[in-house]
Amino acid sequence: MDLSVIIPIYNEEANIGLLYNRLKGVLDGLPVESYEMVFINDGSRDASLALIKGLAVTDSNVRYIDFSRNFGHQVAVTAGLDACVGNAIVIIDADLQDPPELIGDLYAKHKEGYQVVYAQRRSRQGESFFKKFTAKMFYRILARITSVNIPVDTGDFRLIDRVIVNILKEMPEQQKYLRGQIAWIGFNQIAVEYDRDERNAGETGYTFKKMVRLALDGLTGFSNFPLRFATLAGFFVSGIAFLLIIYALISFFFFTKTTQPGWTSMMISVLFIGGIQLIGIGIIGEYIGRISSNVRNRPLYIVKDTNISSRL
Numbered sequence: 001m002d003l004s005v006i007i008p009i010y011n012e013e014a015n016i017g018l019l020y021n022r023l024k025g026v027l028d029g030l031p032v033e034s035y036e037m038v039f040i041n042d043g044s045r046d047a048s049l050a051l052i053k054g055l056a057v058t059d060s061n062v063r064y065i066d067f068s069r070n071f072g073h074q075v076a077v078t079a080g081l082d083a084c085v086g087n088a089i090v091i092i093d094a095d096l097q098d099p100p101e102l103i104g105d106l107y108a109k110h111k112e113g114y115q116v117v118y119a120q121r122r123s124r125q126g127e128s129f130f131k132k133f134t135a136k137m138f139y140r141i142l143a144r145i146t147s148v149n150i151p152v153d154t155g156d157f158r159l160i161d162r163v164i165v166n167i168l169k170e171m172p173e174q175q176k177y178l179r180g181q182i183a184w185i186g187f188n189q190i191a192v193e194y195d196r197d198e199r200n201a202g203e204t205g206y207t208f209k210k211m212v213r214l215a216l217d218g219l220t221g222f223s224n225f226p227l228r229f230a231t232l233a234g235f236f237v238s239g240i241a242f243l244l245i246i247y248a249l250i251s252f253f254f255f256t257k258t259t260q261p262g263w264t265s266m267m268i269s270v271l272f273i274g275g276i277q278l279i280g281i282g283i284i285g286e287y288i289g290r291i292s293s294n295v296r297n298r299p300l301y302i303v304k305d306t307n308i309s310s311r312l
């Protein structure tokens with residue numbers, strides 16, 4: 001199999017028809033002998049699954065994996081990676097924000113000898129200022145504090161070689177931040193720029209909560225900086241406290257008249273130190289939570305139904 005296309009689906013009934021037509025048009029025109037489309041239904045509550053199954057009846061290149069519930073975008077893509085058999089693998093969103101027509105460019109770069117060809121957003125259409133701003137900030141902060149060179153303004157829309165997928169399958173962490181893991185793996189990586197379109201129809205499946213979780217998975221998975229930050233904040237606050245202690249002692253012994261009951265300074269220092277401590281505990285908690293979920297080692301996803309059960 002030359003090419004697998006992985007498409008995570010969460011409530012995309014309004015997009016599947018057009019997506020399939022555009023994808024098929026592109027894939028039929030590529031210089032490949034065989035390809036497959038792997039749809040992962042991530043617990044959709046609409047008619048998405050029925051539509052995909054319908055496609056599978058008429059088109060033998062269509063495969064589907066139906067999850068027992070919503071496990072999240074990164075896990076859906078991971079299931080697709082586990083099940084696909086292509087030598088080149090494309091990950092693409094179902095809402096047509098990632099133009100399928102770009103796959104031709106990605107594939108051409110792959111043929112030039114690149115194992116990872118990621119699509120980098122030159123511009124983003126139809127997304128809120130808040131989303132664009134937070135995404136931009138996040139990618140830049142992450143790039144600063146991690147030792148892995150994770151490209152900025154890049155989602156999961158990309159083409160990766162079979163070599164990369166086989167290594168990904170060996171990486172056992174439960175928290176998937178695929179774009180980070182792929183950057184970490186290395187090999188020859190290159191960007192192809194594109195303009196991100198508006199979502200064709202329907203609503204985003206990435207709620208604020210899911211966005212925060214993905215961001216924290218990226219941060220904790222690829223950087224220990226937050227832990228170091230807690231330490232540094234501790235030192236910083238202790239330094240200030242030390243100076244204040246000296247000041248308090250001097251005042252007490254030499255300037256007895258100026259030592260007032262001092263409610264304000266007490267409140268400030270108690271609240272400040274308490275706040276720093278809570279932040280520190282919270283940061284440690286984020287890491288410990290991830291350690292414990294990796295120790296539990298539950299399966300990442302549960303498959304309810306599929307037409308490629310032999311591969312999973």
Ligand code: UDP
Binds near residue numbers: 007070071092
């Ligand atoms: N998606 C998914 N599970 C989820 C949320 C989203 O499989 O829990 C899929 C969704 O169907 C789409 C892709 O992941 O194909 C990107 O999601 P979305 O377009 O909602 O995110 P956004 O582009 O708004 O960041």
Ligand code: MG
Binds near residue numbers: 097
């Ligand atoms: Mg989208």
